Amino acid sequence: MTDGNPYARGCAWTHADGFVPIREAKMSLLDAGFSRSDVTYDVVAVWNGQFFRLQEHLDRFERSMDRLHMNLRVDRDEIEGILHECVRRSGLREAYVDMIATRGWPGRGGRDPWTFKNQFYAYAIPYLWIVEPDDQEVGSHLVIARDTVRIPEASVDPTVKNFHWGDLTRGAFEAHDRGGTVAVLPDLDGNLTEGPGFNVFLVIEGELHTPDSGVLQGLTRRTILELAEEHGLGTHVAPVPVGEAARAEEAFITSTAGGVMPVTMIDGRTLGDGQPGPITLRLRQAYWDAHDNSRWTTPINYDVT
Amino acid sequence: MTDGNPYARGCAWTHADGFVPIREAKMSLLDAGFSRSDVTYDVVAVWNGQFFRLQEHLDRFERSMDRLHMNLRVDRDEIEGILHECVRRSGLREAYVDMIATRGWPGRGGRDPWTFKNQFYAYAIPYLWIVEPDDQEVGSHLVIARDTVRIPEASVDPTVKNFHWGDLTRGAFEAHDRGGTVAVLPDLDGNLTEGPGFNVFLVIEGELHTPDSGVLQGLTRRTILELAEEHGLGTHVAPVPVGEAARAEEAFITSTAGGVMPVTMIDGRTLGDGQPGPITLRLRQAYWDAHDNSRWTTPINYDVT
Numbered sequence: 152m153t154d155g156n157p158y159a160r161g162c163a164w165t166h167a168d169g170f171v172p173i174r175e176a177k178m179s180l181l182d183a184g185f186s187r188s189d190v191t192y193d194v195v196a197v198w199n200g201q202f203f204r205l206q207e208h209l210d211r212f213e214r215s216m217d218r219l220h221m222n223l224r225v226d227r228d229e230i231e232g233i234l235h236e237c238v239r240r241s242g243l244r245e246a247y248v249d250m251i252a253t254r255g256w257p258g259r260g261g262r263d264p265w266t267f268k269n270q271f272y273a274y275a276i277p278y279l280w281i282v283e284p285d286d287q288e289v290g291s292h293l294v295i296a297r298d299t300v301r302i303p304e305a306s307v308d309p310t311v312k313n314f315h316w317g318d319l320t321r322g323a324f325e326a327h328d329r330g331g332t333v334a335v336l337p338d339l340d341g342n343l344t345e346g347p348g349f350n351v352f353l354v355i356e357g358e359l360h361t362p363d364s365g366v367l368q369g370l371t372r373r374t375i376l377e378l379a380e381e382h383g384l385g386t387h388v389a390p391v392p393v394g395e396a397a398r399a400e401e402a403f404i405t406s407t408a409g410g411v412m413p414v415t416m417i418d419g420r421t422l423g424d425g426q427p428g429p430i431t432l433r434l435r436q437a438y439w440d441a442h443d444n445s446r447w448t449t450p451i452n453y454d455v456t
Numbered sequence: 457m458t459d460g461n462p463y464a465r466g467c468a469w470t471h472a473d474g475f476v477p478i479r480e481a482k483m484s485l486l487d488a489g490f491s492r493s494d495v496t497y498d499v500v501a502v503w504n505g506q507f508f509r510l511q512e513h514l515d516r517f518e519r520s521m522d523r524l525h526m527n528l529r530v531d532r533d534e535i536e537g538i539l540h541e542c543v544r545r546s547g548l549r550e551a552y553v554d555m556i557a558t559r560g561w562p563g564r565g566g567r568d569p570w571t572f573k574n575q576f577y578a579y580a581i582p583y584l585w586i587v588e589p590d591d592q593e594v595g596s597h598l599v600i601a602r603d604t605v606r607i608p609e610a611s612v613d614p615t616v617k618n619f620h621w622g623d624l625t626r627g628a629f630e631a632h633d634r635g636g637t638v639a640v641l642p643d644l645d646g647n648l649t650e651g652p653g654f655n656v657f658l659v660i661e662g663e664l665h666t667p668d669s670g671v672l673q674g675l676t677r678r679t680i681l682e683l684a685e686e687h688g689l690g691t692h693v694a695p696v697p698v699g700e701a702a703r704a705e706e707a708f709i710t711s712t713a714g715g716v717m718p719v720t721m722i723d724g725r726t727l728g729d730g731q732p733g734p735i736t737l738r739l740r741q742a743y744w745d746a747h748d749n750s751r752w753t754t755p756i757n758y759d760v761t
Contacts, residue, residue, distance in 0.1 A: 163485060165485075176484065177483060177484060179479075179482060180468060180481040180483055180577055180579060181478070181481070185495075187619055187621035187624075188493040188620055189625050254625075262586060263628070264625055264628060274485060279567075281567060300608070300610045301611065302607050302620075303605070303611070303644070306607040306608070306611075306622070307620075307622040307626075313622060314491060314493045315607075315612075316492035317494070317611070317612040317618060320569055323569060324525065324570070327570065339608070339610070347492075
């Protein structure tokens with residue numbers, strides 16, 4: 152597939168350059184999307200040549216832009232067309248597809264964000280795994296950060312997908328220092344929130360627990376909650392105090408970048424027998440099976456030119 | 457000065473492209489400086505052909521990188537050389553000079569930030585005013601945000617200059633909606649912090665009050681505190697409850713981008729007689745006078761090639 156295809160490692164689209172190979176995908180240093188992190192984005196997966204829950208990702212992306220008072224010069228149909236074309240040009244059957252709206256930059260030197268010309272960027276690259284499949288067989292060691300709390304909702308709305316990851320990155324360093332592989336942050340009240348790019352689930356007495364607030368309303372998270380109900384599993388979307396982690400017999404993290412990824416240790420404590428848990432594996436299987444379910448998929452036409 | 461000089465509107469430097477006109481200054485969409493706002497920066501002013509407090513800006517920039525565990529492939533002397541050369545090529549006598557360190561991107565797909573190749577970017581553009589000189593004659597209307605609090609130190613360290621401005625941008629929109637021109641955010645305890653790119657000072661009973669924590673330790677702020685002492689003015693660097701604003705007879709904001717900018721109204725209340733206050737104007741004059749004081753200046757050699 153890479154033979155002679157300049158887009159084989161990924162294809163991007165920008166207002167300035169149109170479709171370009173991913174290595175040439177650039178933005179201005181002066182775009183406030185960078186220089187003020189004034190940006191929102193969404194990521195949709197392509198699996199087996201099909202988008203997964205594309206319309207819901209577009210819905211959320213539009214809602215996020217509304218909240219930030221952003222208006223693009225491309226409408227929803229055009230965005231959808233650009234995403235399809237990025238994937239088509241790349242030829243990728245499994246892809247990580249990012250759509251990004253930035254504040255952009257001012258016309259004539261003003262600093263007021265409501266005067267800026269908003270920018271759209273998109274790209275498709277090979278599917279990204281927060282935890283690689285081989286590493287999922289072992290399971291992750293989740294560390295609950297002690298030195299950093301998640302940016303509160305009173306400062307930045309976590310339901311508007313954003314790049315304010317300074318706290319999450321600090322948590323990742325802490326997890327690394329403490330021998331962990333992934334980090335989740337507490338909020339100021341001592342409840343679990345989320346990690347860098349993922350939601351977290353605990354399994355306690357056979358039922359799922361995941362935080363209700365202070366987190367992105369992840370679409371993988373939503374999919375798992377829906378599949379859990381179909382499988383007759385109890386679900387609790389409510390505050391999850393940090394201490395509850397001590398009661399978990401299983402745990403997993405969820406993301407468009409990797410799906411359902413088993414956790415087998417939390418803060419040095421082995422969960423169950425140290426293997427990915429049965430409920431986790433059942434939901435992971437259901438999650439990937441759902442990628443062939445036409446209620447949630449949108450095929451890409453790789454042949455159109 | 458713009459005749460035939462491709463750098464007249466600004467000159468940038470990047471690892472990828474070396475020195476380029478500002479319009480061509482680009483970064484990869486995949487740089488975590490953008491996609492995780494994993495970045496620190498510093499801004500130094502050039503006034504009348506001289507850097508102002510350059511070594512102290514470089515000191516802070518290095519300290520910020522240390523805190524974020526970043527290492528550049530350019531050392532301090534090289535950074536200084538690049539900044540000089542950006543200004544020299546632009547020919548600008550008054551400039552806003554930005555130095556930026558980003559996490560960069562991974563070698564082979566890993567997501568761990570400690571494996572990334574950090575990137576350096578710099579540019580010089582015409583001097584930026586948060587409040588234009590003409591508007592300073594009227595003075596700004598400062599709004600204390602009610603809907604948004606500053607990201608707490610427990611999440612993101614405000615002394616490491618960063619682009620986590622989502623809260624500040626929300627505050628700017630709120631100020632705009634409420635008829636103000638600039639916004640300052642409170643912290644979770646109801647004390648004043650800072651605004652987008654500036655520190656804030658209140659003058660109460662002839663003495664200066666500015667928040668001690670939850671803010672960038674701005675170099676313009678430091679300069680004002682030093683000049684105030686030289687002028688025999690009392691200074692209080694301590695928590696400033698929001699309610700104290702009601703007692704202020706003068707106020708001003710400070711930034712490398714604009715110096716000392718008078719505030720003549722807070723939340724709809726006119727300060728004093730509605731004109732920029734006498735202490736504010738005295739300090740503003742002292743601030744600009746200091747730009748010719750050789751203890752703080754570093755001349756640029758525009759003739760070297």
